Amino acid sequence: MYSEKVMDHFAHPRNVGEIENANAVGLVGNAKCGDIMKIYMDIQDNIIKDVKFKTFGCGAAIATSSMATEMVKGKTVEEALELTNKAVMEALDGLPAEKIHCSVLAEEAIRDAIEDYRKRQNA
């Protein structure tokens, strides 16, 4: 049902954890639906120097969180905003149809974190 890449990212998720003093935090999903993603970023000079995640959800939710954080790490804020759920899915060699929403959630979590960062910058 899942690709080897998904299984790899589920079994060995990259970037799990929290960042103390993160200057960007994204939180999407809800417990009722069974998926919550929280993304922490440390953004310095417009570059995502570090990113961590915590996810409550199924195997695909954890794997997409892991892959999405991998894909934005070291990128500029603008580059990270260009990340699409499709790109995350492709990087994972695909997801079952009923799990596509997990990749959408990962994209939204990244955007939410960056939005939070921009709000803080303007505050």
Next chain:
Amino acid sequence: MSKSVYMDNNATTYLKKEVLDAMMPYYTDIYGNASSKFYAVGREAEQALYKLREKAAKLLGAANVNEIYFTGSGCEADNWAIKGVANAYKRKGNHIITSKIEHHAILGACEYLEKHGFEVTYLDVDEYGRVSPEAVEAAIKDNTVLISIMTANNEIGTIEPIKEIAEVAKKHKIVFHTDAVQAIGHMPINVRDLGVDMLSVSAHKFHGPKGVGLLYIKNGVRIDNLIHGGGQERGKRAATENLAGIAGLVKALEIAVENLDKNVEIMRDKRDKLIKGIQEKIPYCRLNGPVGDDRLCNNVNFSFQYVEGESILMMLDMNGVAASSGSACASGSLDPSHVLLAIGLPHEIAHGSLRLSVGEDTTDNDVDYIIEVLPPIIQRLRDMSPLYEDFLKGENK
């Protein structure tokens, strides 16, 4: 991966060698069509079918051999019971009573009938999944023609008060069906002791083959024909009989009934050790369903707070353990299990459910292995969970 532990016996069971041996002659030697009576191999099949039906009737406590109707599955038996009786009695009334925790075979058939002019009452259950006979009686109306309540629940193991509900149905002269698919092989089942009018059975839940079940229909109950096209099953379910499958069902039933006391004792012991071990080792968990004798002897169902069921299943699988969950992801829908919601669990707790169902061959070693691998899995997922993080921060405030 060296160790492999099958803990999903409520989903299906392996086919016993003795059962397979009982089936084989009907594929290769007694292959005749039981309806072809003018030559020996057809007659042999016909006679074998009669004897198998007779044996099934005896094992289930049916008064007459012609009250046993073989079907292609438990789902088929359930569908037929609901739709067949509803249609046969529709001049008398169009109201059906069932519960919110029935198998989807019952709920799906009821929802179908609702689209065709029937009215269905889905009874609430208590926090342990129990249907109250008083609630059944209170739901009866002048136009009620059928009551269907499962013998034992497949997800949380609740054993329902079938005898009491059967008495209520009898008092009001309403046909009573019970889905006993999970019960056979796990508790004594005798249709006359229970007082039911109809009862569904599925062979693969008690070490029989897949693709065969039966419906007990008490003489006098009217039911529409299910499959048109031949005289099989007294003209009610046409199709050349799956004699090998039927032989497998009956052999498995015979073994299950003969060894019931011994097997129930084994399964209860493993069940209780699992429950105790998990409760001791894993904090913030909840046993779903009743405890003790009110619970199916082979069923364990826990919710683990702050984690999601499919992830638990995947990590268990990496450790060689087969289990199941009522989370939305595991059920392939947007909502978690209807049973867990019906007993009042909030969605997020229902998403974190895990069902472990033991079998008669489950060993203490298997139980110890689960109790060894499960706690670190739950901890690992909790360490990844933002809900657990919030919970810990709340604790430290």
